[in-house]
Amino acid sequence: MLSGLLLALWLQPAWSDVRIKELTRIQGVRDYSIIGYGLVVGLAGTGDTDRNRATRQSLVNTLKNFSVNVADGDLNTRNTAAVMVTGSLRSFSESGDKLDVEVSSLGDARSLLGGTLLMTPLYGPDEKLYALAQGPMSVGGYVFEANANSVQKNHPTVGRIPRGASVERSAFADNGEVSKSLVLILNEPDYTTAQRIADALTRELGVPGVRVVHAAKVEVPVAAGMSMPRLIARVQDIAVAPDYAARVVVNERTGTVVAGANVQLGEVSISQGSLSVVISTKYQVSQPSWVARTGPGVGTVVVPDTELTVNEEEHGPVKLAEGATVGDLVKALNQVRLSTREVITVLQAIKQAGALHAELIVQ
Numbered sequence: 365m366l367s368g369l370l371l372a373l374w375l376q377p378a379w380s381d382v383r384i385k386e387l388t389r390i391q392g393v394r395d396y397s398i399i400g401y402g403l404v405v406g407l408a409g410t411g412d413t414d415r416n417r418a419t420r421q422s423l424v425n426t427l428k429n430f431s432v433n434v435a436d437g438d439l440n441t442r443n444t445a446a447v448m449v450t451g452s453l454r455s456f457s458e459s460g461d462k463l464d465v466e467v468s469s470l471g472d473a474r475s476l477l478g479g480t481l482l483m484t485p486l487y488g489p490d491e492k493l494y495a496l497a498q499g500p501m502s503v504g505g506y507v508f509e510a511n512a513n514s515v516q517k518n519h520p521t522v523g524r525i526p527r528g529a530s531v532e533r534s535a536f537a538d539n540g541e542v543s544k545s546l547v548l549i550l551n552e553p554d555y556t557t558a559q560r561i562a563d564a565l566t567r568e569l570g571v572p573g574v575r576v577v578h579a580a581k582v583e584v585p586v587a588a589g590m591s592m593p594r595l596i597a598r599v600q601d602i603a604v605a606p607d608y609a610a611r612v613v614v615n616e617r618t619g620t621v622v623a624g625a626n627v628q629l630g631e632v633s634i635s636q637g638s639l640s641v642v643i644s645t646k647y648q649v650s651q652p653s654w655v656a657r658t659g660p661g662v663g664t665v666v667v668p669d670t671e672l673t674v675n676e677e678e679h680g681p682v683k684l685a686e687g688a689t690v691g692d693l694v695k696a697l698n699q700v701r702l703s704t705r706e707v708i709t710v711l712q713a714i715k716q717a718g719a720l721h722a723e724l725i726v727q
Contacts, residue, residue: 402484
């Protein structure tokens with residue numbers, strides 16, 4: 365059921381300058397995904413069952429590394445769980461840095477609460493070792509079972525180890541080559557913003573040849589002898605006024621309407637009505653006047669008495685002039701006491717009528 369509360373947000377008409385650092389990223393600078401297979405031990409009987417042969421085999425192989433020889437069938441894996449460990453390696457991470465890792469159950473373990481991850485190697489897409497993960501896990505849920513009853517909170521088969529992985533290899537590769545250009549990738553592709561960035565760089569740096577490749581890419585030439593880190597620092601500190609596409613985002617579940625300052629409405633007149641139909645049925649019992657009389661076709665009958673009521677509530681028309689904002693529209697619709705669902709329906713109708721000069725996104 366939708367709440368009657370409508371939250372409307374719209375930005376101020378003037379955009380302030382934003383640093384290029386917040387609008388773009390450097391091409392080639394990105395995070396790297398790492399992954400590994402490991403074992404979680406120390407569980408209180410909530411680990412994998414004996415049906416998971418991979419868990420038993422992994423446990424046997426682990427014990428062999430400590431010169432403990434046991435048979436596969438001699439192990440009980442209920443205190444152990446096979447898991448996948450995932451993490452993200454920053455582009456400039458160096459050996460010894462600490463990373464957060466996520467631990468997810470791979471078998472049929474019921475809970476990882478209280479478990480400790482054994483040393484797990486984490487590999488990158490190139491199948492090279494980049495980090496080692498180990499340590500006690502933080503699980504944001506639990507599950508308890510007794511006498512065929514269970515109580516569960518959140519998701520107990522996924523855990524997290526803050527700073528649980530140690531970087532062993534840097535993902536940054538310095539091949540000694542000097543790049544001839546610095547490439548900026550816009551977070552929100554837009555030709556107007558890209559051209560403003562190129563103009564600002566040409567004006568502030570005095571470097572000719574800055575060009576816009578497309579809406580999301582700007583190339584900055586690097587002069588001979590120029591330090592790339594120094595150039596990046598200067599480029600990212602320059603501020604420009606970004607240009608954003610006109611968008612209106614509505615969330616029907618939470619009743620939120622968010623619109624940009626550059627969203628304008630054409631001249632439009634809105635009339636909204638509400639039709640309410642109420643059907644109530646009462647059942648009455650009809651029986652013969654002589655209760656003792658019996659015979660064919662004589663008996664008690666239940667007779668329904670149905671009442672149909674139709675109420676139609678009409679709101680006064682709302683008229684907006686050319687150039688009105690979504691904020692003006694929401695205020696006007698709130699004055700006639702439209703519900704959240706009706707406000708969203710009105711926005712969709714205005715868009716279909718061509719009077720909403722923006723992209724409408726319904727979540």
